[in-house]
Amino acid sequence: MASEKTSSQKTRILIISQHFPPEKSGNASRISDMSKFLVGNDSEVTVLAPHPNFPHGSFKRKWIISEERMVNGVRLINLFSWQPDSKDPGFVQRMAYYLSFPFHAVLWSAFNYRKFDVIMTSAPPIFTGFAGLSSKVLFRKKWVMDIRDLWINASISLGFLKKGSFFERISRMYEQACYSRADMIGVTTHELGEDIIRTYNGISASKVKVTPNGVDTNFFYPMKMEKKDQIIYAGNIGHAQDLENVILAMKKINEVYHLKFIIAGDGDIKAQLQQVVTDKGLEEVVIFPGLVPREEVPKMFSESLIGIAPLKKLKTLEYAVPTKAYEYMACGIPFVGSGEGEIRKLAELSGGGIISANSPDAFAETIMALLSDKQKMEEMGKKGRDYVEKHYSRQQIASNLRSNIDTILFRNVNADKIKGVSYAGSE
Incomplete structure (x- = not known):
């Protein structure tokens, strides 16, 4: 017709x-x-x-x-x-x-x-x-x-x-x-x-x-502001995200760096993760601010050192790239992710991210290695921003x-x- x-x-x-x-x-x-x-x-x-x-x-x-x-x-x-x-x-x-x-x-x-x-x-x-x-x-x-x-x-x-x-x-x-x-x-x-x-x-x-x-590159962009001693995750707190291993990594990270891990958002496993934080005595380190107004998110990203995009290592998740990875890069901060497939491709092709293995020790080592090289972090932030502007x-x-x-x-x-x-x- x-x-x-x-x-x-x-x-x-x-x-x-x-x-x-x-x-x-x-x-x-x-x-x-x-x-x-x-x-x-x-x-x-x-x-x-x-x-x-x-x-x-x-x-x-x-x-x-x-x-x-x-x-x-x-x-x-x-x-x-x-x-x-x-x-x-x-x-x-x-x-x-x-x-x-x-x-x-x-x-x-x-x-x-x-x-x-x-x-x-x-x-x-x-x-x-x-x-x-x-x-x-x-x-x-x-x-x-x-x-x-x-x-x-x-x-x-x-x-x-x-x-x-x-x-x-x-x-x-x-x-x-x-x-x-x-x-x-x-x-x-x-x-x-x-x-x-x-x-x-x-x-x-x-x-x-x-x-x-x-990502909307006009909304998410690098804001000029003083960095806080924090790394950040913002999004759905669900079963596909390997957030528990990142939380467990914070104990080792804080033996060297005094950082906070901000987990902004809500989801099915939030209460479970809060219990892990309590059991490990990390209440002063891992912070759950809840749902954050969207207009505040670019500022939170820009003032953070690293964005976290952790996927569980499952064959059925190899197609996935979390939206937050694009948003971190648009705000000029490097991201540490996990998982295989498309998220690894994004990290490698953009130069704006690093992929960790799915364990507390691996997350701790990857994050600390990045924190120890501020020049590399700045370069990754610039590369990530340039990449999403051009392609995403x-x-x-x-x-x-x-x-x-x-x-x-x-x-x-x-x-x-x-x-x-x-x-x-x-x-």
């Missing part, structure tokens, strides 16, 4: 995301920046998101069916979904939260699909794809899947999902249906795209485009995404002529 839209008109984009500010998750800021910069690239953007509820229990419940407002030129529509009111909701409450929003989005899209040229769904959670799949099948809308990680693989490796279980099989069937029907699959790293092609049948490499997390600014990523959206709207791409996963724009 031919599109009624001509290339001279603004592209009308609907983005469906489980998270959006004032929530402070990494994907909330990613979708906020992406939508804002898409508007700057001659697009009309509407974002569907639930009423703010993450981290759970930190927002007052809202019972309004829908609420609309303009944010940075973006039309934001918050839809009713179930809102857990405890910090650690049980399985039933979590599933009600994850499922009620996409089903509401399906209903909303069914009455409003004519207002949009393309629908973009952001995952995880995987259920946001329901609205994109229904709009593709029923109304033949163009559909972009924005994929940030392989949720099923990660859940299995972290012990939340049993391999071969009924739930895994159903989830794989659903994802196969989504990937097969999507017009474009945006992935944050090359490895993630290759994993999707290897795991699922008949996925054309031509429609898999690398759309990195990136969200402004440029949004421009490249818009170009790829134009491609699926106006051109027929011959998938057989394209090999491998391509970047969302020129490399």
Whole structure:
């Protein structure tokens, strides 16, 4: 069916995301920046998101069916979904939260699909794809899947999902249906795209485009201020992050350097880590300030010596690059990370980071070696800033995404002529 839209008109984009500010998750800021910069690239953007509820229990419940407002030129529509009111909701409450929003989005899209040229769904959670799949099948809308990680693989490796279980099989069937029907699959790293092609049948490499997390380099930048004796982690305090080993490393580090380790944010294992800090007598060394307003984060990074980006060493996390690594580099501080795959590539290619082995002693030695060479730290900070400005600014990523959206709207791409996963724009 031919599109009624001509290339001279603004592209009308609907983005469906489980998270959006004032929530402070990494994907909330990613979708906020992406939508804002898409508007700057001659697009009309509407974002569907639930009423703010993450981290759970930190927002007052809202019972309004829908609420609309303009944010940075973006039309934001918050839809009713179930809102857990405890910090650690049980399985039933979590599933009600994850499922009620996409089903509401399906209903909303069914009455409003004519207002949009393309629908973009952001995952995880995987259920946001329901609205994109229904709009593709029923109304033949163009559909972009924005994929940030392989949720099923990660859940299995972290012990939340049993391999071969009924739930895994159903989830794989659903994802196969989504990937097969999507017009474009945006992935944050090359490895993630290759994993999707290897795991699922008949996925054309031509429609898999690398759309990195990136960073708003105008918002995150090196501020001129006196450095504090601290290293910092800011973000989700979850199971994939190897924060416990960094905490345990602080005892050895503080035998030489009197540093504080700031862990800003919230998440499923925060209480567990706080207990580790108490058990080890590190309450004066490891500080948990909680959720920090986004506008304060660049200052916190700029006044810190090193940013920490620790991933557990799991095969299923080799595709991952934490957004915070880009943000540290944008603020001109080196980062110490852990894990393999894409995060190691970023550290080596940028010159802005160092990868440690996943143990307290290794973290301690890596951090202390860096602290002992202030010139190296300054050079790494400059290299990191230069690298993200050139390769990972969200402004440029949004421009490249818009170009790829134009491609699926106006051109027929011959998938057989394209090999491998391509970047969302020129490399």
